[in-house]
Amino acid sequence: MSLGGIHHRAARIAVVTGSRAEFGLLAPVMRAIRSHESLELLTVVAGAHYLMPAMTSREVESSFRVDASVPMQNAEGPSGRAADAVALGRGVSGFATTFGNLQPSAVVVLGDRIEAFAAASAASIAGTPVVHIHGGDRAEGIADEAMRHAITKLAHIHFAATASSALRIIRMGEPAERVHQVGSPAIDGLEHVEPMPDDGARELGDPRVVLLLHPAGLAPDAERATARRVCEAIVQHRQGRSGVLVLSPNHDPGRGIITEVFTMFTESNAWRQVDHLPRATFLSLLKRLSVTSPTTQGVLVGNSSAGLIEAAALRVPVVNVLECPDPNRSNLGSLLARAGAMTTDDVPASHPYGDGAASRRIADLLAGVDLADEKLIRKRNSY
Numbered sequence: 001m002s003l004g005g006i007h008h009r010a011a012r013i014a015v016v017t018g019s020r021a022e023f024g025l026l027a028p029v030m031r032a033i034r035s036h037e038s039l040e041l042l043t044v045v046a047g048a049h050y051l052m053p054a055m056t057s058r059e060v061e062s063s064f065r066v067d068a069s070v071p072m073q074n075a076e077g078p079s080g081r082a083a084d085a086v087a088l089g090r091g092v093s094g095f096a097t098t099f100g101n102l103q104p105s106a107v108v109v110l111g112d113r114i115e116a117f118a119a120a121s122a123a124s125i126a127g128t129p130v131v132h133i134h135g136g137d138r139a140e141g142i143a144d145e146a147m148r149h150a151i152t153k154l155a156h157i158h159f160a161a162t163a164s165s166a167l168r169i170i171r172m173g174e175p176a177e178r179v180h181q182v183g184s185p186a187i188d189g190l191e192h193v194e195p196m197p198d199d200g201a202r203e204l205g206d207p208r209v210v211l212l213l214h215p216a217g218l219a220p221d222a223e224r225a226t227a228r229r230v231c232e233a234i235v236q237h238r239q240g241r242s243g244v245l246v247l248s249p250n251h252d253p254g255r256g257i258i259t260e261v262f263t264m265f266t267e268s269n270a271w272r273q274v275d276h277l278p279r280a281t282f283l284s285l286l287k288r289l290s291v292t293s294p295t296t297q298g299v300l301v302g303n304s305s306a307g308l309i310e311a312a313a314l315r316v317p318v319v320n321v322l323e324c325p326d327p328n329r330s331n332l333g334s335l336l337a338r339a340g341a342m343t344t345d346d347v348p349a350s351h352p353y354g355d356g357a358a359s360r361r362i363a364d365l366l367a368g369v370d371l372a373d374e375k376l377i378r379k380r381n382s383y
Contacts, residue, residue: 010037011367012102013131014102015033015108016115017110018046018116018119019048019115019250020279021048023049023059024279026108028359029108031359032359032362032363035363036367039363041064042068043067044095045066046070046118047070059278070098072114072118074086091114091119095118095122099123100126104123104128105372106128106131108131109130109155110134111133111148113147116147117147120155123154130157131155131156132152132159134159134184135159136172137165153172157178158174160179161354166179173382183356183358186305187354187356195293196288201285205242205271207244207285207289208297208299210301211230211262211301213301214303215254215258217253218254220254224260227262228261230302230327230332231262242272244272245274248275287314290315292315298317299317299339302321308320309351309353318339
């Protein structure tokens with residue numbers, strides 16, 4: 001770009017995506033960066049995107065030019081927390097080399113997974129500004145709380161989804177002027193989502209219940225028991241009817257245990273099980289289950305952040321297993337019955353995650369920051 005004979009080099013913004021879990025949220029941010037005249041998008045694909053059978057790296061490649069890849073997990077080797085630690089180390093090394101080659105002006109990460117932590121560690125230590133989206137949130141999981149807040153302390157610019165998350169970041173000692181409440185990019189574009197048509201729903205078993213349960217960092221027996229109780233409650237709720245769609249959990253320690261339980265119940269109850277739905281397909285299915293579509297209304301069950309953000313915005317009833325004090329079959333069954341009876345009067349019309357313009361705000365704010373300012377990368381608590 002040239003202004004008055006002075007040539008200004010666009011800031012090179014490297015966006016790191018490591019899994020399907022955050023790519024759906026990052027995609028509108030990436031599009032906003034790509035279309036901004038003062039920014040240049042660099043796409044770095046890593047981690048769980050390269051795991052079979054979903055190989056969700058292909059979904060990224062279909063929408064964006066991939067500038068670098070950083071494999072981390074070894075699909076053929078052992079799994080678990082120790083394996084994640086090894087993958088994390090592999091990721092830090094790979095990101096360090098990648099950022100050395102790409103020379104980004106800033107590195108953008110989202111959330112709390114090991115891919116984001118590895119990228120933030122490599123960039124921050126190397127002196128590249130780190131931009132963190134969805135910091136300050138609370139989340140259950142393997143080590144989600146620790147990694148999310150560790151990324152906050154590595155990051156230099158914070159884009160919080162809610163007022164409470166922004167306040168947590170500031171309370172962690174981050175300067176208030178570097179914390180921006182922008183909303184969640186997960187909300188961006190939801191107003192254009194159309195309900196899944198009947199033929200598309202039939203291919204998925206015409207679901208009225210969608211089960212999306214991720215590992216929660218529990219002991220193996222507890223992880224198995226939770227998955228079993230949730231499935232038993234769904235069987236009780238459906239009373240022999242099908243119409244249940246089971247989505248595979250994220251690639252975290254405990255995935256195999258939950259998948260085994262899912263497979264057992266799927267086979268014995270004629271449920272439909274799929275490893276991955278592209279985000280557009282998933283959102284259209286949620287819209288079909290909304291209380292605004294009473295003839296196809298359903299419920300999302302599990303512990304996914306989609307239940308708190310996207311489903312809430314689309315007005316879909318949700319049974320959040322983590323919010324159930326005693327998640328046994330009876331209690332979960334009662335919650336499913338209540339969710340199934342909800343109407344538009346029972347679902348709040350508003351939510352705390354913004355107005356659908358988070359991505360544009362993020363791009364505009366990035367364009368307005370002097371990312372080369374040495375003061376930016378000098379971390380110092382504000383108290």
